[in-house]
Amino acid sequence: MAINPIPGFGNQGFAESADALAFFLAFDTAFSAAYQTTPVWRNKIANDRPSVADSELYGWMDRIAAMSPWSGPRTETGLQAETLRVKNRPFQLTVSINKWHLADDQHGLYAMLPAQLGQQAAKWADYQIAAALLDNLKGTDGLSFFNSAHPIDYYAPSKGTYTNDYTSTALNATNLANVVAAMRSRKAQDGTPLMVEPDTLIVPPALQYQAMTLLNASFIAPQTLGTVTQVGPNENVLKGMLNLVVLPELAAGMSFQTFDEDGNKVVSASGSDTKWYVAALGHAVKPITWQMRQAPIIVNRTDPRDPTVFDRASYVYGVEGRGAPVLTFPFLMSRCAA
Numbered sequence: 001m002a003i004n005p006i007p008g009f010g011n012q013g014f015a016e017s018a019d020a021l022a023f024f025l026a027f028d029t030a031f032s033a034a035y036q037t038t039p040v041w042r043n044k045i046a047n048d049r050p051s052v053a054d055s056e057l058y059g060w061m062d063r064i065a066a067m068s069p070w071s072g073p074r075t076e077t078g079l080q081a082e083t084l085r086v087k088n089r090p091f092q093l094t095v096s097i098n099k100w101h102l103a104d105d106q107h108g109l110y111a112m113l114p115a116q117l118g119q120q121a122a123k124w125a126d127y128q129i130a131a132a133l134l135d136n137l138k139g140t141d142g143l144s145f146f147n148s149a150h151p152i153d154y155y156a157p158s159k160g161t162y163t164n165d166y167t168s169t170a171l172n173a174t175n176l177a178n179v180v181a182a183m184r185s186r187k188a189q190d191g192t193p194l195m196v197e198p199d200t201l202i203v204p205p206a207l208q209y210q211a212m213t214l215l216n217a218s219f220i221a222p223q224t225l226g227t228v229t230q231v232g233p234n235e236n237v238l239k240g241m242l243n244l245v246v247l248p249e250l251a252a253g254m255s256f257q258t259f260d261e262d263g264n265k266v267v268s269a270s271g272s273d274t275k276w277y278v279a280a281l282g283h284a285v286k287p288i289t290w291q292m293r294q295a296p297i298i299v300n301r302t303d304p305r306d307p308t309v310f311d312r313a314s315y316v317y318g319v320e321g322r323g324a325p326v327l328t329f330p331f332l333m334s335r336c337a338a
Contacts, residue, residue: 023102024302027114027317031298034118042125044245045202045281046288051323055087056291058326060140065190080155084140086326088293089259091128093120094318099309113317121296121319129288130249131258131268132325133277133335138261145327146335153189162186164330170338171203171210171276173222173238179278179334180241186331194331196280201242204250206273211246214238242278250275259324274338287332293322 042048049056062080095113102110132145139145141154146165153159164183169175179198186194203211213220219233248254254271279287301308301316308316 023110024300027300028298030111030114031118031121034115035122035296036118038119038122040122040126041245041247042129042290045200045279045286046125046129046290046325047286049289049291049326051088051291051293053088053293055085058084058086058140058289058328063188063190063194065188066192082140082154084326086291086324087263088291088322088324089263090320090322091124092318092320093117094316096308096314096316099313099315102315117298117317117319121298121321124296124321125290125292125323125325126249127256128258128323129290129325130247130254130271131256132288132327133250134255134269134271135258135260136269136335137325137327139327139330141330143330145330145333147330150330152187156189159189162331164334166334166336168338169336170274171207171214171336173214173220173236175336176201176214176238176278179336183278183280183331183334196331197282198278198280198334199242200245200279200281202245202247202250202277202279204252204271204273204275205246205248206251207276208244208246211244211276215240215242215244272337276336277333278336279333281332283332285328285332287328287330289326289328291324291326293324294320296321 060082062082064079065077068075095117097110097113136144136146139147139150141150143150148163148165149161150164151157151159151161166175166179169179183196183198184193186196188194201211201215214236215238217236218239220236220238221233249256250271252271252273256268258266258268260266281287296319299318299320303309308314
């Protein structure tokens with residue numbers, strides 16, 4: 001917006017510079033383009049769930065038992081309903097630009113700003129999902145998502161537990177095969193298989209080469225395979241067993257600003273170069289859901305009469321969004337650490 005020049009103050013007067021006006025006009029377009037084209041991975045490993053309220057209630061029922069022999073009256077099985085409420089959390093990214101610095105920018109330094117904001121907005125969900133995995137938030141059974149004592153039957157502790165958190169388990173052929181077998185062997189309350197079919201290996205960049213070798217090589221030469229000592233290369237029976245997803249956000253030293261389960265602003269736990277994950281993503285419900293209340297939008301304070309511009313000679317741009325990661329059924333994913 002231009003203001004008519006005051007006589008005696010020259011042609012420019014108090015008007016916004018031509019460069020600033022061009023910057024404002026192009027800002028939204030550049031932001032949207034970057035937001036749409038930035039590579040993200042959340043759609044590879046998580047369900048998206050639109051949210052229409054302050055929080056969302058997730059409901060599910062016990063798995064229906066297998067058919068049983070019919071002799072005499074029918075045997076009725078009562079079904080237990082469970083719920084989990086997840087609150088949406090607000091996030092923001094705000095930058096200020098000195099009015100005079102923008103007007104005098106001769107090198108186009110500020111021209112990169114809209115794209116950078118768009119990239120960060122696009123990666124917001126990825127970062128929060130990574131933080132949820134690193135912080136090991138609670139799953140649907142009320143325990144930390146990765147835990148060594150998940151109940152097989154929430155209402156009958158005597159039926160035992162299962163683990164989806166494996167320690168002293170480096171990424172190699174034997175351990176990968178064992179974890180996949182353990183996930184396929186997980187059972188429901190009635191003792192029948194849960195029909196979990198692992199299909200994806202998730203690793204930090206440091207384990208990418210090892211993971212690619214295990215999943216793509218035609219021959220491998222492990223020192224042992226199961227309990228058998230190997231001599232020389234063997235046909236790789238793991239080839240093509242799982243898809244591979246490499247997440248830089250899980251690397252050692254990575255951490256993210258987030259909320260804890262009580263709504264306190266915290267910094268997430270750090271990533272690790274030795275932790276890897278196996279997930280079953282082919283089910284109707286994935287082990288991770290991204291709950292989106294408000295997709296990121298860009299807002300600004302650039303009117304010359306705005307107090308921020310008028311009093312402080314600063315333009316302000318802000319991105320805002322609301323949402324939350326949800327870790328769902330623990331039997332659909334496993335964490336392993338060397």
